Amino acid sequence: MKTKNLFFSILIIFLGALQACKQDDDLLLASTSTESVSTQTVSMPAGFIAAPVCEPSGSGAVFEVGPGKAYENIIDVPFENLGPGDVVKIYAKPDPYYERIILTTARGTAGNPVCICGVPDGNGNLPVLDGTNAAVRPVNVNTYFNDITAYLGVIVIANEWDNHPEHIQVKNLIIQGAHQYSNDGNQKYKVMGTSTLEPYSPGAAGIWMRGTDIEVSNCIIQENGNGVFGAYNGPENPLTNVKLYNNVIRNNGTYGGYRHHNVYLEADSLIVKGNLIGPIRDGSLGINLKSRSAGEVVMYNKLQGPASRHFDFVESQNGYDWLAQKASFRRTIVAGNIVVGVEGGAGNILHYGGDGDNTTPSDDLRQGTIYAYNNTFLLRGYYLTGDPDAVWRQSFTDLNTCNEKLYAFNNIWAYHNPRPDETSDTNITIFRYRGVVDHFSHNLVAKATNAWYNDKTDGDPCLQGYDFATLQAAMASNSDLSFVDLDNDDLHLAAGSVAIDAGVTVPVGLPAIDHQFVMPNSLEERHGCSLDIGAYEL
Numbered sequence: 001m002k003t004k005n006l007f008f009s010i011l012i013i014f015l016g017a018l019q020a021c022k023q024d025d026d027l028l029l030a031s032t033s034t035e036s037v038s039t040q041t042v043s044m045p046a047g048f049i050a051a052p053v054c055e056p057s058g059s060g061a062v063f064e065v066g067p068g069k070a071y072e073n074i075i076d077v078p079f080e081n082l083g084p085g086d087v088v089k090i091y092a093k094p095d096p097y098y099e100r101i102i103l104t105t106a107r108g109t110a111g112n113p114v115c116i117c118g119v120p121d122g123n124g125n126l127p128v129l130d131g132t133n134a135a136v137r138p139v140n141v142n143t144y145f146n147d148i149t150a151y152l153g154v155i156v157i158a159n160e161w162d163n164h165p166e167h168i169q170v171k172n173l174i175i176q177g178a179h180q181y182s183n184d185g186n187q188k189y190k191v192m193g194t195s196t197l198e199p200y201s202p203g204a205a206g207i208w209m210r211g212t213d214i215e216v217s218n219c220i221i222q223e224n225g226n227g228v229f230g231a232y233n234g235p236e237n238p239l240t241n242v243k244l245y246n247n248v249i250r251n252n253g254t255y256g257g258y259r260h261h262n263v264y265l266e267a268d269s270l271i272v273k274g275n276l277i278g279p280i281r282d283g284s285l286g287i288n289l290k291s292r293s294a295g296e297v298v299m300y301n302k303l304q305g306p307a308s309r310h311f312d313f314v315e316s317q318n319g320y321d322w323l324a325q326k327a328s329f330r331r332t333i334v335a336g337n338i339v340v341g342v343e344g345g346a347g348n349i350l351h352y353g354g355d356g357d358n359t360t361p362s363d364d365l366r367q368g369t370i371y372a373y374n375n376t377f378l379l380r381g382y383y384l385t386g387d388p389d390a391v392w393r394q395s396f397t398d399l400n401t402c403n404e405k406l407y408a409f410n411n412i413w414a415y416h417n418p419r420p421d422e423t424s425d426t427n428i429t430i431f432r433y434r435g436v437v438d439h440f441s442h443n444l445v446a447k448a449t450n451a452w453y454n455d456k457t458d459g460d461p462c463l464q465g466y467d468f469a470t471l472q473a474a475m476a477s478n479s480d481l482s483f484v485d486l487d488n489d490d491l492h493l494a495a496g497s498v499a500i501d502a503g504v505t506v507p508v509g510l511p512a513i514d515h516q517f518v519m520p521n522s523l524e525e526r527h528g529c530s531l532d533i534g535a536y537e538l
Contacts, residue, residue: 042096042128042174044220045248045276045520050126051171051218053089054115060085066119066127067093074099074129075137081105085112090173092121096128100136100178100189102150104159108167110213116155118172118219126220129154131177131189131200138192151189152201153208154178154224162236165211176223178204181254181281202254205229210239217245218521221262223281227252231266231292232319239319242267242293246274246521253284258308260284266292266319268326273297276520278304279342287312292319295328299335300517300535304489305342309398315354315364330368334375336513338535340489341379341394343418348432349377353400359433360401367403369438373506374410374513376491376535379428379446380418394428399435402462406431407439410503410513412534414478415446416486430471437466442504444481444533445474493538500538503531 056062063078065071065088074097077088085108090097101116108114118127131154141150142160149158154175157165180187180202188197206221209230221227227249232239242265249262262277270293278288288303290312303310313332316323323329332352339349350372354365361367379394396413397406415428429450451460451468460466482497484490493499506512515523516536526537 049522050120053119054087054117056085056087058085058112063088066091075135082114084109087115089119090127091119092125092127096130098130098134100134100154102139102156103165104139106165113167113169115169126172126174128174135190136192153205155207158210167213169215171217174220175206179225213241215243220248222251224252225260226264227262229264240268242270244272248276248521251281253281253286255283258285261286261290263289269295271297273299274523275301278307280307292316294323294326296332300515300523302338302517304340307346309346309351310339311350313352332370334372336535337375339377343380348395348398351398353404361403369405369407372408376412378414380416395432396430398432401434405436405438409442410533411443413445436462436464443474444476447475447477492536499533501530503533
């Protein structure tokens with residue numbers, strides 16, 4: 001069996017041996033003390049929309065947490081007993097809950113999920129779960145889980161082999177503080193059942209998950225090593241049917257590190273809709289959305305820089321023997337998204353294939369088709385070296401080999417040069433090294449664009465007969481595109497844009513375009529007699 005360990009790199013710096021659990025109620029009650037913990041000021045994004053508060057369903061029970069509620073502390077809730085239809089309501093309060101949650105035996109059903117739900121205060125502020133010196137309720141776990149997984153997130157959804165959580169929803173929470181941002185060991189958690197502090201792993205996450213049918217919605221996930229992390233370890237230890245809806249996921253990562261990202265998932269079926277993702281945390285070299293999943297559908301999100309990449313769809317690791325064998329692993333959908341680059345930010349927007357600069361076809365790589373349509377992609381020019389003769393080109397897409405294909409229509413591929421006196425406009429390309437054009441129509445492309453980076457010409461390195469005249473015919477200036485406010489990242493179309501009513505109908509078999517993103521975390525219906533090109537309908 002081919003084995004690749006996705007977790008090795010994020011666990012290798014995990015510090016210290018973790019102490020065994022102590023079932024000590026006195027310690028549990030005392031462990032929520034925030035003495036010597038500085039409360040962070042949390043600002044809600046303007047216009048943030050919370051999800052409806054969960055209510056119990058079926059024969060489910062409700063557990064209310066907060067000042068004056070049945071449970072003063074999160075760790076008082078018997079999470080080990082949660083079943084179908086149960087709801088844990090966590091009420092907002094002025095200070096964070098310095099507590100973590102572990103779900104090991106929680107199992108809902110499709111009609112009666114288990115829901116962990118924040119209840120906003122009268123001003124719309126969400127409850128904050130902060131991992132700083134955070135306590136957690138001890139759980140009955142096996143050695144593998146206890147020694148590794150239980151300390152890798154503010155919220156951990158996982159259990160031992162062949163015994164995983166199912167039908168879990170997490171809503172309306174601010175989740176932060178599981179990180180080792182500076183690699184100095186200063187950010188710590190409390191070992192379960194004790195007052196002992198141990199440092200987080202650099203790869204700890206806001207939400208660390210393994211299980212089936214997990215939905216995270218209307219949360220703010222920030223200042224963790226990874227924002228959302230999870231991997232597929234096989235049919236007995238899976239991650240399947242993951243949904244991220246209407247979240248703000250930002251400022252995650254480690255300083256100088258490139259292995260930790262805002263979203264990092266390896267799932268069998270991943271749907272990402274209506275999220276604001278990015279920027280990556282200051283000083284991090286991480287990615288906005290990295291996926292090793294099968295069956296990705298990524299629609300109606302806004303990604304913003306800086307980030308080393310925005311979309312990164314690469315080979316499966318832990319799930320290689322299963323996910324990489326599925327037809328859905330060879331089909332990725334990226335539609336209706338807005339990506340806003342920043343000067344000095346990502347060198348490319350859409351990467352599809354595998355990690356590194358591997359240009360040799362391999363079973364490790366995607367070797368399928370990425371369907372990109374009705375997106376608005378904006379690159380901003382910059383020099384990595386400051387030398388116009390040695391500039392690194394920016395590319396809209398980066399497909400590793402000639403076995404990776406792009407099927408693209410109704411996209412805007414825009415470019416903005418913020419320093420025209422210093423920066424050449426001839427260093428932007430559609431492709432980086434390789435990649436096959438499976439379909440390319442009804443796109444609008446910045447005039448300052450070549451086809452491929454590899455030879456700095458408009459040749460076709462994959463020799464598939466790609467006609468550069470197709471790209472030339474699609475070129476448009478920013479004035480032709482007529483954005484509402486390009487300088488301030490408002491990429492809605494203005495009257496007179498050549499993108500209006502210029503799109504083609506979405507082919508049968510691909511998800512229709514019927515919504516568009518609304519800042520910071522919601523969607524609205526998209527109306528029009530004919531599709532406009534790009535992510536917004538006028």
